[in-house]
Amino acid sequence: MKTFKNYLVGGATFILLLTLVACSEPTSEKSAAEAKLITEQDTVFIGFLLDTLQDERWYNDKELFEEEVANLGGRVKTLAANGLDDVQISQAELLIEEGVDVLVVVPRDAAASAAIVELAHEADVKVISYDRLITNSDLDYYISFDNERVGELQAQEIVNNVDTGNFAYIGGAESDNNAILFRQGAMNILQPLIDSGDIELVYDQYTEGWNPDVAEENMLSALDEQGDDIDAVVAANDGTAGGVINALSTVGLDGEIPVSGQDAELNAVRRIVDGTQTMTVYKSINTLAVQAAEMAFKVAAGDDIPTETTVNNGQIDVPSILLEPITVTEDNIDETIIQDGYLNEEDIYTTP
Ligand code: GAL
DSSP: OOOHHHHHHHHHHHHHHHHHHHHHHHHHHHHHHHHHHHHHHHSOEEEEEESOSOSHHHHHHHHHHHHHHHHTTOEEEEEEOTTOHHHHHHHHHHHHHTTOSEEEEOOSSTTTTHHHHHHHHHTTOEEEEESSOOOSSOOOEEEEEOHHHHHHHHHHHHHHHOOSEEEEEEOOOTTSHHHHHHHHHHHHHHHHHHHTTSEEEEEEEOOGGGOHHHHHHHHHHHHHHTTTOOOEEEESSHHHHHHHHHHHHTTTOTTTSOBOOOSOOHHHHHHHHHTSOOOEEEOOHHHHHHHHHHHHHHHHTTOOOOOSEEEEOSSSEEEEEEEOOEEEOTTSTIIIIITTTSSOHHHHHSOO
């Protein structure tokens, strides 16, 4: 028979067990959480700040960069600022607070984003400028393409098609240091022809926010000002080229005059096949994203990265990696964009 003492012992055991169970339940959860925390703390944590996802390429940059960071065993948080400087700066603050080891930044505004470098350095976080340069700051690294060369390739291909007459230049966003370099490269090719009087630059305008609709509006005013007497257009990327070609189609000039582009967007490559766009500039986003992820890991490990070149950003000579851009016309789509696996044949050659 059970004595009171038995009950006491039984009860005490039961409470002890209860306590143990109570303690044990949280323990496995707690240890899982602790384990997760420890792994996260040990894992390289990269912050990837994008200006926008407006253009097709930035989706590819995001995907390829995140994939490579995962391959290298790290974790990444990507935020896009939708073209707003203050949003991009507060996103940088947020990621620094969350403990990123390094920030990889596509600046919306070359100058305004210097504040991100300052904030990061106050927290001992280094900054890599991705594709676009952050100017006037103590920036750590810069990885991109030879962007002046991009502009040269665009203008050269247009001049290969038409080398006399009225030219229009439809640039990128002036807040983007790349747009300045693209225009500089294009002028390296056009200026001698302007000086010789072979061509006249009758319209020359940057495009606010790289917005294709703004580019279309600008091209409509250029046509209006020139009575549709325009013989060629150097447009800074495929987005602005699309806007230009829409404008040209309102006066039956689409496919009649050469138009440049950049970024190998699917619709642009289809326009090249159709004959309404003359060329695009292919930049291997895969190479850029992979090398940037590798660079971020080395920076997070505290390594100094030797680079073949530096770029002066108005304050310092920034250690830089500049990759080679490639001209794509209807003659070499297969051996460039398709061979690289950036776009596939079926998507390009089958009309949507
Ligand atoms: C530039 C970039 C281009 C183009 C543009 C618009 O900085 O180099 O590839 O996409 O931004 O987003």
